[in-house]
Amino acid sequence: MINLKQIAKVYSTAAGQLPVLEAVDLMIVPDDRVSIVGPSGSGKSTLLHILGLLDTPTSGTLEFDGQWPLELDEAAQARFRNEKIGFIFQDHCLLPQCTVLENVLAPTLVGKSDPAAKDRAQELLRRVGLTSRLQHRPAELSGGEKQRVAIARALIRQPKLLLCDEPTGNLDERTAAEVTDLLLELQHEAGNIIVVVTHSKTLAQRMDRQFAMVNRRLEEAQ
Numbered sequence: 001m002i003n004l005k006q007i008a009k010v011y012s013t014a015a016g017q018l019p020v021l022e023a024v025d026l027m028i029v030p031d032d033r034v035s036i037v038g039p040s041g042s043g044k045s046t047l048l049h050i051l052g053l054l055d056t057p058t059s060g061t062l063e064f065d066g067q068w069p070l071e072l073d074e075a076a077q078a079r080f081r082n083e084k085i086g087f088i089f090q091d092h093c094l095l096p097q098c099t100v101l102e103n104v105l106a107p108t109l110v111g112k113s114d115p116a117a118k119d120r121a122q123e124l125l126r127r128v129g130l131t132s133r134l135q136h137r138p139a140e141l142s143g144g145e146k147q148r149v150a151i152a153r154a155l156i157r158q159p160k161l162l163l164c165d166e167p168t169g170n171l172d173e174r175t176a177a178e179v180t181d182l183l184l185e186l187q188h189e190a191g192n193i194i195v196v197v198t199h200s201k202t203l204a205q206r207m208d209r210q211f212a213m214v215n216r217r218l219e220e221a222q
């Protein structure tokens, strides 16, 4: 279970204090599929980064499976993130000099050695239809293929929580639908919690719980 309580975020900028989130509460239970929509600049990525321990809130608490990751030091927080959280961004963020297989394995290179990782990576790449592309570099792939590599990479550590920021934002409608199908199929099998931030109504509506950012707060659609 993940529980955000009274999360606020204020950025300090040259132009002064910029409040972005205010009193955001969100409780997510295992298997939940959550979407968050809202106009550009409404704080969706900020909230996702806080959930993913990539940014810290100005105030508020985050409980994650009975632990309080915001209270850990930086190194312990990085380990926590690497073990429990997978990320998929709009821009795939693959390492350009590495092969498809190496990209998927990258999250397993930190921490304890994981001898089963390579088999798992190959199986995930089979599931996303890229068995014939293991030794290719990202530049040799289409946008949809790159995003499928990003899905495999996000799932390689079998994370509790899968965070997606505009995962289909750079894809045409048909490719977006295919990538979404794959993402939800693999998420369902693994039982990860998924939180998707998106502009796309179509993608948002495929989640069971739909939220919108409204005036710096999160509102759940009934």
Ligand SMILES: Nc1ncnc2c1ncn2[C@@H]1O[C@H](COP(=O)(O)OP(=O)(O)O)[C@@H](O)[C@H]1O
Residues within 6 Å of the ligand: 011, 012, 013, 018, 020, 038, 039, 040, 041, 042, 043, 044, 045, 046, 047
């Ligand atoms: N690191 C930062 N420093 C200052 N302002 C920021 C920073 N990151 C985001 N912002 C501002 O916070 C607001 C929300 O940004 P963001 O969370 O990226 O929105 P969204 O993802 O909904 O488009 C925007 O006005 C943006 O300019």
Ligand SMILES: [Mg+2]
Residues within 6 Å of the ligand: 044, 045, 046, 165
């Ligand atoms: Mg954003």
